[in-house]
Amino acid sequence: MRRTPAELVGARPEPGHTIDFDGRPVPALPGQSIAAALWAEGILAWRTTRVNGRPRGAFCGIGACYDCLATVNGIASQRTCLLPAEPGTTVTTQEGHGRADLAV
Amino acid sequence: MPTSPSDTSAPYDLAVIGAGPAGLAAAVTAAELGLRCVLLDAGPRPGGQYYRHPAPGLGAAHPERLHHGWSAFTGLTGRLAASTVTHLTEHHVWTAERGEVWRLHATVGAGATGSAVVEAKAVLLATGAYERQLPFPGWTLPGVVTAGGAQAMLKAGLVLPGRRIVVAGSGPLLLAAASSLVSAGASVPAVVEAGNYLGYARGLGTLAANPAKLVEGVGHGATLLRGKVRLRRSSAVVEAHGTDRVTGVTVARLDAEWRPVPGTERRIDCDAVAVGHGLLPQIELATELGAETVLTADQTVALKVDEGLRTSLSGLWAAGETCGVGGADLAIAEGELAARVIAGAPVPAALRRRRDRRRAFAALMAAAHRPGPGWTDWLRPDTDVCRCEEVPVAAVREAVEELGATDPRTVKLLTRAGMGWCQGRMCGPAVACLSGSTELRPDSRPLSCPVPLAHLADGS
Ligand code: FES
Numbered sequence: 001m002r003r004t005p006a007e008l009v010g011a012r013p014e015p016g017h018t019i020d021f022d023g024r025p026v027p028a029l030p031g032q033s034i035a036a037a038l039w040a041e042g043i044l045a046w047r048t049t050r051v052n053g054r055p056r057g058a059f060c061g062i063g064a065c066y067d068c069l070a071t072v073n074g075i076a077s078q079r080t081c082l083l084p085a086e087p088g089t090t091v092t093t094q095e096g097h098g099r100a101d102l103a104v
Numbered sequence: 105m106p107t108s109p110s111d112t113s114a115p116y117d118l119a120v121i122g123a124g125p126a127g128l129a130a131a132v133t134a135a136e137l138g139l140r141c142v143l144l145d146a147g148p149r150p151g152g153q154y155y156r157h158p159a160p161g162l163g164a165a166h167p168e169r170l171h172h173g174w175s176a177f178t179g180l181t182g183r184l185a186a187s188t189v190t191h192l193t194e195h196h197v198w199t200a201e202r203g204e205v206w207r208l209h210a211t212v213g214a215g216a217t218g219s220a221v222v223e224a225k226a227v228l229l230a231t232g233a234y235e236r237q238l239p240f241p242g243w244t245l246p247g248v249v250t251a252g253g254a255q256a257m258l259k260a261g262l263v264l265p266g267r268r269i270v271v272a273g274s275g276p277l278l279l280a281a282a283s284s285l286v287s288a289g290a291s292v293p294a295v296v297e298a299g300n301y302l303g304y305a306r307g308l309g310t311l312a313a314n315p316a317k318l319v320e321g322v323g324h325g326a327t328l329l330r331g332k333v334r335l336r337r338s339s340a341v342v343e344a345h346g347t348d349r350v351t352g353v354t355v356a357r358l359d360a361e362w363r364p365v366p367g368t369e370r371r372i373d374c375d376a377v378a379v380g381h382g383l384l385p386q387i388e389l390a391t392e393l394g395a396e397t398v399l400t401a402d403q404t405v406a407l408k409v410d411e412g413l414r415t416s417l418s419g420l421w422a423a424g425e426t427c428g429v430g431g432a433d434l435a436i437a438e439g440e441l442a443a444r445v446i447a448g449a450p451v452p453a454a455l456r457r458r459r460d461r462r463r464a465f466a467a468l469m470a471a472a473h474r475p476g477p478g479w480t481d482w483l484r485p486d487t488d489v490c491r492c493e494e495v496p497v498a499a500v501r502e503a504v505e506e507l508g509a510t511d512p513r514t515v516k517l518l519t520r521a522g523m524g525w526c527q528g529r530m531c532g533p534a535v536a537c538l539s540g541s542t543e544l545r546p547d548s549r550p551l552s553c554p555v556p557l558a559h560l561a562d563g564s
Contacts, residue, residue, distance in 0.1 A: 005262040005288040009158060010165035029262075031159020036261025044246035044265065044349050051494040055348050057246045058265075059491070059530075061253030062153055063146070064234045066525030067491060077525075081257070082214050084159075 017087040021046070028085035035061070035068050035081040038091075046070045046080070050096040070094045106190040109142070109222060115205040116142045116190070118446055119224035121197050121389065124152020125176075125432040126424025127230030129439030131191075132183040137447035141189045142222055144210060146196035150181055152232050153252065154432050156259040170259050170284055172320055173432060180436075195220060200227060200389050206419065226419050226446055229390055229407070230439060233383035233425035236404070237530050238273075238479055239497075241487045242344030242353075243379070251281040251380035264290050266376030270353050272296035272341040274473040275382040275402075276321075279335075283324040285378070286331030293372050295333055296355050298340045298362055298381070299473040314465045316433065340364065341377060342482040350377055362476030382473055383429040384533070390426070393417055400428040402470035411456075412445040413438060421446060430466030437462060480538060489538065490531040492524025500538045512536045 006013070018025040019037060028037035035058040038046060045055035047069050059067040063082045070091050072078040076098030080091065120131045123145035131143040143150075151157055155177040158164040168174035184191065195210040205223045212218030235252045242248065249257075249265050251273060257263050269290045271282040274297055282295045328335070336355065342364050343354040357368035385406045391397060396408040396416035406428040413421050423442045424435030437459040444451050483489075485498035503509040503518040512535050515521060521535050522528030528535070 003289040005258055005264060006162075008169050008288045009167055009262065011158065011262060012163040012165065014161045014163060030161025032162070032261045032263070033257075036257055036263045039257060039261070039263040039265055049494055054244060054494075055246050056244065056491075058249065058257065059253060060235065060250045061256040062234065064526060064529050065250075065491065069525070078215065081253075084214060 019085045019087075019089040019091060021091045022093050026091075028089075032085050033081050034070070034072065034083050034085045034089060034091055037085040038080070046091065047094045048096065053095075069098070071098050105185050105187055107193070109190060109192065109220065114140075115223035115225055116140050117224065118142070118226045118228060118443075119144060119206065119208055119222055120228045120230055121145075121208070122152060122230035122232055122424075123147065123150040123191070123193075124154055124230060124232045124424065124435065125180075126232070126426075126435035126439035127152065127228070128177075128180040128184060129436040130228050130230060130423055130443040131189045131439075132180060132187050133440045133443035134447055135187040135189045136183070137443065137449050139443075139447050141187075142224060143184075143189050143191045144195040144197055144208065144222060145191070145193060148193050148214070150184060150191065150193075151177060153256060154232075154435075156256050158260060158262055162262055164262070169287065172280070172323070176432070176436060192220070192222070195222075197389060200393065202393060202417070202419070226421065228421040228423060228439075228442055228446065229387070229415075229426050230423050230435070231386045231389065231426055232435075233385050233429055234529060235277075235380040236382050236384045236533050237379070238381050238475060239487055239489050239531070239534050240340070240342055240344065240482050241484050242346065242350065244488050244491055245344050245346050245350045246348065247346070247350035247375060248344050248377045248379060251277055251378040252383075254376075254378040255281050255284060258284060258288055262288075264288060264376070265378070266374065267291065268293060268374045269376040269378055270294055270296065270341065270355075270372055270374045271378045272353070272355075273380040273382075274298040274475065275380065276469060276473075277380060277383070279321070279324040279328065281378055281380075282331075282333055283327040286327055286333060292328075292331060292333045293374060294355065295328070295335045296339045296341055297335060297337050298358055298475070298479070300338050301472065310461075310464045310468045313461050317431075317465055340479070340482060341379065342369070344377055345371075350375065353377055356482070358476070359478065360476065361478035363478030363481045381475055381533075382470070383425060384529075385426050385429060387422075387426050390415060390417065390420060390422065393420070395420065398428070400470055401467045402429075402474040404429065404470075412451075413442040414445070428463075428466060429470065430462055434459065434462035434466060475533075475537075477537075489534050490519075490521035490524065490528075492526050492530070493520040493522075495519045495521040495531075497538070500535060504539050509539055511541045512539050515539045 045057045117139040201207040356364040407422045423438035
């Protein structure tokens, strides 16, 4: 039995980098989405909901559910399952609708 | 294979929307028959959801280990590379306009910051499907993910949501998902299937006519046996436990109507749950234009097509899951068949037979996994039905029982269920069921994805 997804497919990734998640460095491999990089670190939640303040992360993994929203490089409500984790990408836990700066 | 729009302003002969099995087969067949063809897809690489695969930077030497039928895919991408098809990646078509020629409006880029308009004389819709979800208490906890989502994140990003993953819901995708999770190193304590595979016994002739499907099932079965996975039929996850993330589930037996049988509850510890109840055809681009639909054997809405895969709108064809969910082999056969009809080429009898056999198998499968009406018994008043707007079951029931709503649209207006970001993609089937609606209508979404306002202004 193989032990990791990378071992299963015989992956030899190009050199990795880090993204910034709420001020903490999170490793990412080239081509991974932000959500995938967070899952690889065991992080499953990076948003709190608007009504009840409940934690959420990726649910559908394909851009259909919008549960994986986060503030990415200062822009609120980005689908992290679709956006690539690039060197220097900054991901901030999004609270509510992510527009606190606009006070709406 | 060109990868940007051609600089001639003439419309393409054919635009194919979606680069999964159906769309790839259609585009390469049409181009080989001499049509000027453009293939638009929201993803960065061809394959769609089924043939999702790791980004090149991940250096996967053996992507085929995550797939069934990988050689069919490499065959198609080889033909694509050698073809004249213009492949536009990261082009998400959000609306189609009919006229002398079709005008397809797309957002461009992973962040949807750019925009494009593509013109074509004919359009083939191969937009595939997304998963059907039925809510249960705790289904919004982090660590509860869709079965297809777990597959997608594994195939594309080589990651798992946890180490010990319960797979639950209904439909053949569960076995495929469990089998890949086990191969990738997860432990899967149980596959919890609400349907009863005995339903297949009613279609033994259809099974015998689809040996490849049986071999595929046996392959999953062997992997699951090696991984010590227990298949629980006629059972469902009726609750996920945890406060900030899932720590376990309660599983119960279901009766024939999918009502949980009291006293049969068992607790299973896990750190993730992968859940799904079959697939829903993604057809909103066509239904917004008024295309006719049909109800499939598992109560999903698909596009109505004739034997040449023409929809009810002239100039619009459909192939694969948009005509009813049936898997990759069927999608490839239909993509090829539709392209031949569009190009005015003959359809070989063997191709038509292959397509008909696979359609029959799809109908058998759909009937065996059709949700029973009793599933709503596992809901609690405070279970969120709509994940985006956090609308609980109690609010939906109040709209129906006290405010007199008799259809999903009224429930939506009274409760905001289905009015959030996902536009009802996750809660639509549940809301329809809770509103007791017998009238079948496709979800209405004027735009198929979020579109920056500036693009709307440009497109008008
Ligand atoms: S996880 Fe569903 S949109 Fe990203």
